[in-house]
Amino acid sequence: MYRAHLLAELSVRPMLADGAMGTQLMARGLPSGTCCEQWNLDHSSEVESIHREFADAGCDLITTNTFCGSTVGLSRHGLEECMREINQRAARLARRAAGEGAWVAGNIGPTGDAISPFGQITARELSNIFFKQASALQSGGVDAFAIETMSDPEEMAIAIKAAHRIQGVPIIATYAFGKSGGNFVTLTGATVSEAIDRAVQAGADVVGANCGTLLSIEDYLRLAEELVDAAGETPVIVQPNAGSPVVRNGKTHYAATPNDLAALVTRLLDAGVQIVGGCCGTTPAHLQAMSLAMGEYAKARKD
Numbered sequence: 001m002y003r004a005h006l007l008a009e010l011s012v013r014p015m016l017a018d019g020a021m022g023t024q025l026m027a028r029g030l031p032s033g034t035c036c037e038q039w040n041l042d043h044s045s046e047v048e049s050i051h052r053e054f055a056d057a058g059c060d061l062i063t064t065n066t067f068c069g070s071t072v073g074l075s076r077h078g079l080e081e082c083m084r085e086i087n088q089r090a091a092r093l094a095r096r097a098a099g100e101g102a103w104v105a106g107n108i109g110p111t112g113d114a115i116s117p118f119g120q121i122t123a124r125e126l127s128n129i130f131f132k133q134a135s136a137l138q139s140g141g142v143d144a145f146a147i148e149t150m151s152d153p154e155e156m157a158i159a160i161k162a163a164h165r166i167q168g169v170p171i172i173a174t175y176a177f178g179k180s181g182g183n184f185v186t187l188t189g190a191t192v193s194e195a196i197d198r199a200v201q202a203g204a205d206v207v208g209a210n211c212g213t214l215l216s217i218e219d220y221l222r223l224a225e226e227l228v229d230a231a232g233e234t235p236v237i238v239q240p241n242a243g244s245p246v247v248r249n250g251k252t253h254y255a256a257t258p259n260d261l262a263a264l265v266t267r268l269l270d271a272g273v274q275i276v277g278g279c280c281g282t283t284p285a286h287l288q289a290m291s292l293a294m295g296e297y298a299k300a301r302k303d
């Protein structure tokens with residue numbers, strides 16, 4: 001089967017990204033505090049089976065298990081020497097599970113370090129770190145980069161420009177928004193339009209939001225409307241959590257059911273969102289319900 005370029009496919013139909021990796025890894029026994037990305041090497045069949053479950057659920061976009069896979073993230077576990085191997089391997093696992101029917105997004109997360117003069121890391125160092133991770137992901141065969149859960153538009157812009165040095169791989173750029181005084185802002189205080197403008201100017205091909213603690217289902221819908229306004233011609237992606245997390249007996253629970261998220265899909269598409277998916281707490285069951293809702297939506301529009 002021929003797999004079109006991701007952006008060409010997106011210009012003719014909305015697409016479904018996948019759901020939470022961390023939640024699924026923990027369900028398979030990943031101890032908390034350990035390095036998720038190391039599992040690409042020493043628990044690769046578990047990682048691949050998670051990708052496969054999302055692909056089987058109907059997801060078009062399978063995201064690699066590399067959120068903390070930069071040298072900075074890996075150095076917290078003494079694994080920075082394995083950066084290339086981990087990212088390449090992660091991309092191959094996702095590629096194999098996706099087959100020819102789905103696309104693979106190489107996941108790049110924030111480093112967690114502030115940029116100088118506020119923090120220790122310079123913009124130039126940060127750019128190199130992102131470029132190296134993106135190159136490793138590309139060598140494993142990704143179709144796109146998914147730069148996720150960013151808070152600082154400056155770090156986002158550096159990551160986008162670094163990934164852009166690799167030609168022909170589209171960039172999906174998403175921030176985590178919270179709410180402050182009734183407005184959506186990132187952790188660093190950037191508004192939706194500030195954050196999105198910066199990502200679009202830096203060269204992102206798709207922009208939007210993922211994660212976002214304390215956002216309700218209704219909040220995600222309102223946020224989606226703001227994102228579509230801010231993005232202009234650039235396609236928008238929204239990957240909500242399975243509702244707002246609740247901690248019970250020391251364990252985090254997400255209350256939104258597959259049906260809740262399926263109902264949200266239709267409303268997000270109506271709002272002009274072009275890629276929907278899930279973040280924390282979303283399981284293959286959620287994604288399957290969302291996939292069905294997406295199919296129904298497409299059918300209703302054709303009739």
Ligand SMILES: [Zn+2]
Pocket residue numbers: 210211212241279280
């Ligand atoms: Zn999340």
